[in-house]
Amino acid sequence: MTRTPKPEASLPEADSALQHKHAPRPLPLFLELVRIVSETRPQLASKALDGLALYEQAERARQRPERPAIARVGGTSLRDCGGSGAPVVLIPSLINPPHVLDLDDNTSLAAAIAQGGRRSLLLDWGTADDRAELDLAGHIERLLLPLIGQLGERPALVGYCLGGTMAIAAANLAPVERVATLAAPWRFARYPDAGRKSLLTLWNSARPVAIRLEALPMEVLQSAFWSMDPERTVAKFAAFAELDPHGDKARRFVTLEDWANEGEALPYPAARALIEQLFEQDLPGRGEWRVGGRAISDRLSCLSFHITASGDRITPAATAPAGETVQLDAGHVGMIVGSARHRLHQLLQQFLAA
Template sequence: MDSSPTPALTALAQGDAAPQHGPRPLPLFLNILWRETECDPELRRRAFAGLRKYQEARRSPSASSAKCVATAGTARLLRYGAVNYRFPVVFIPSLINPPQVLDLSESRSLLRHMGAAGHEAYLVDWGTPTVQDATLGLDGHVTERLLPMLSTLSRPPILVGYCLGGSLALAAAALQSFPAVSTIAAPWKFDCFAKADLDLIGGLWESAKSMCESIGYVPMEVLQSGFWAMDPARTIRKYADFADLAVESDEERAFLAVEDWANGGAPLTFAAGRDLFEQFYAANASGNDQWRINGRTISPSDLECPSLSIVSIGDRIVPAAAGPRLREKWSLSLGHVGMVVGGRAREMLWEPLSVWLSSHGG
């Protein structure tokens, strides 16, 4: 069999887009586009132009100097910055979409900023689950993936979790002692989500559960369809606006990087998906102090270490009110993704968080 790369793979290696480059799942995106633009032919034209531009745009590879220092199952712990006398700081991304949102590009990287600021910073990469991981729930991601990797560090680290990664960071801090913990846009009180969103997510899981159980994982497309359904008009408008951005501009590169991240990522294990949809969204187990791991209740109010919850009033994915109640709280006015990679992220999140970490030994 000829093992030489196909032209499409060669193009990708050189930084070009694939012939068909998302968004995933494309049939659903096209259905939303057609429905949302039914009464606006000009918006439809611009949205299709943006879609074509997105699919054909050249991508510039973003090289990272991160070094893998530990593994647990398919997960890896990547180091940014030099080992120093401070407490290490471990950033924990969501299980949904790739971890690269915290290291998106040379100019939009929370991790590179922290390394340059002198922090011994690390990033968790959850990897791609195998067939054998189907029964690995959210609890297992903490006890069998996260905690074993953290134990390899020379000192207990400060934990910083983004989105669902923040929920997992709180679980880790409840099970073991850490110097401090911070969450960014972390969902905790699921009864604070809009009822329409909870109903939408519940219906999505009801229709997908049987299929997911049979294959042992929850495809990224299932989760993506839920995010799109929360705000379909915005999903289409941003592609229409993208059509008007100057080629090779910073704004165009930022859009490509964020959308490629949002349309990528490994599936969830079936057990983790079931925990997320049934324990969290449906039963509000975390918000009701009913989430238990190894017989221990995971409750932020029991944490003895310094803790900080960072939320955003502009977050459409995780409402600000749904964040955990910790000792300190910062409220921003950015979106769920914009708060970590947007044009104002450096001044509003990266720099203040760096100071907070330093004040607690990080």
């Protein structure tokens, strides 16, 4: 059994000497996970270090050009991903960059929606500095809803992870055509007790740093994600070491790991609301989460549909909102960019056409 190290919150500059340009963030914690795994599985740990070296040295593909913005509120925008017809707004999480929904030509969910006969619009939250004073409700009230209002017609909303939670809130407050969520949590009390307690412990440790920085560094949230399955975090780098470095699987691994390590800091008010109001108090699940002066419900008056993943540790299927649900045999990110994406695209296109 792998022991999980207690995550330690520290100022980002404290780790800078140990943080390479291309490496898991925070690198010191990753190396500690490898050390712990080495006590019982030395070959796996050794192979993971090989994978880490290969990841650091891997060639990076040229970044896709930024999609044009068709609407803006401050530093937040809707980016046009093509297509015609009624608009679909893709709402990513606040925690990681939005381009996981438009990663490349082979995996892009945004492109799949455009090809399905809809206008595909990807929400880009912009930099954390531009949203520093906003809590979760503020992101919905002052950014998401005004952008929806600029469209001039009712859009469908498709929200991924926390973006799905926010999509449901928006649908309580603005006329939308329908809502689909992908790996979106709503009933936070259904997270494993140990995971919630660990997150709260981490938050209590990190909070003085977050107050000082006016933001929660992404390294803190990454530490929480890794603690859910530390051996799996190590094992994926060991598996990467076995791949053809010039093959599609290796290139996708590099792209995804870069994405996972590029996240913006979370504005302090949003981080506090996420951890205290959602994870600790489960206000959404209890029907007590207030946005725009109203208690928000997951029982929507418009069509709704939820897709979960059986192997998802970040958003367990049990936490999904009420309503029609389909579960895919995938993980939290794999459902978006892995082989399960084909079924996800099919399900979404059917729902959007209904």
